[in-house]
Amino acid sequence: MANTYTLIEAKSLTSTTASITFSSIPQTYTDLLIKYSGRTSRSDGTADSVDVSFNSSTSNFSGRILYGSGSSVGTSTTSRWLGSENSGASTASTFANVEAYIPNYTGSTYKSVSVDAVTENNGTEAYSYLGAVLWSNTSAITSITLTPAIGSFVQYSTFYLYGIKNS
Amino acid sequence: MSETLTKLVVNCATGEEQIVPLTAEEIAQREADAAAFAERKAQEEAETAAKAEAKASALAKLAALGLTAEEIAAL
Numbered sequence: 001m002a003n004t005y006t007l008i009e010a011k012s013l014t015s016t017t018a019s020i021t022f023s024s025i026p027q028t029y030t031d032l033l034i035k036y037s038g039r040t041s042r043s044d045g046t047a048d049s050v051d052v053s054f055n056s057s058t059s060n061f062s063g064r065i066l067y068g069s070g071s072s073v074g075t076s077t078t079s080r081w082l083g084s085e086n087s088g089a090s091t092a093s094t095f096a097n098v099e100a101y102i103p104n105y106t107g108s109t110y111k112s113v114s115v116d117a118v119t120e121n122n123g124t125e126a127y128s129y130l131g132a133v134l135w136s137n138t139s140a141i142t143s144i145t146l147t148p149a150i151g152s153f154v155q156y157s158t159f160y161l162y163g164i165k166n167s
Numbered sequence: 168m169s170e171t172l173t174k175l176v177v178n179c180a181t182g183e184e185q186i187v188p189l190t191a192e193e194i195a196q197r198e199a200d201a202a203a204f205a206e207r208k209a210q211e212e213a214e215t216a217a218k219a220e221a222k223a224s225a226l227a228k229l230a231a232l233g234l235t236a237e238e239i240a241a242l
Binding site: 011051147161 | 181196200219
């Protein structure tokens with residue numbers, strides 16, 4: 001069980017940005033944890049999806065999502081999903097929350113990621129998601145890029161990257 | 168004139184931050200991701216609508232059998 005958390009980087013956006021990349025990630029931890037609170041500029045919906053790439057690669061990803069809205073449940077097949085965000089049509093000034101855990105990111109096995117996320121649109125819906133993503137690549141993860149599928153991250157979206165050691 | 172899309176790059180080794188324009192490849196990938204998301208969302212919405220329709224149909228059939236609303240809710 002991991003028992004040490006070290007904040008590697010924290011960033012709160014000061015302007016709208018299409019994507020954020022954490023590069024030159026130290027290879028000295030056991031696992032990585034990403035926490036972010038975001039909202040995107042997508043104007044025609046209440047939520048936006050966020051896609052991940054590792055080491056600038058968008059290939060060999062696969063995944064599944066379980067979700068519930070409070071009134072319905074469902075599943076989806078995905079590839080690079082790493083959370084969902086509130087967007088322009090959702091309640092003003094509300095941000096989604098996402099947590100993604102990446103164990104053994106420096107190892108030579110395929111990289112698995114577990115994700116949980118919540119988006120909110122007051123009075124009408126509040127989605128909760130659980131996701132599993134696999135990057136079928138044996139390279140160590142040295143950079144992580146998060147990109148909304150439709151909009152861009154807006155000001156005050158906040159991102160934290162933690163390194164975790166198992167001793 | 169279209170807006171230039173930018174990306175924030177945070178170097179975890181140095182703490183240096185750079186704002187750089189997306190490359191043509193990154194913009195193409197973003198467009199592909201948007202299309203994939205729209206397809207996935209449409210599928211989710213279709214499944215949700217189908218489930219709601221099936222539920223309404225089942226409730227109507229139970230009511231037609233003579234069950235009260237309280238009895239149906241107790242199932």
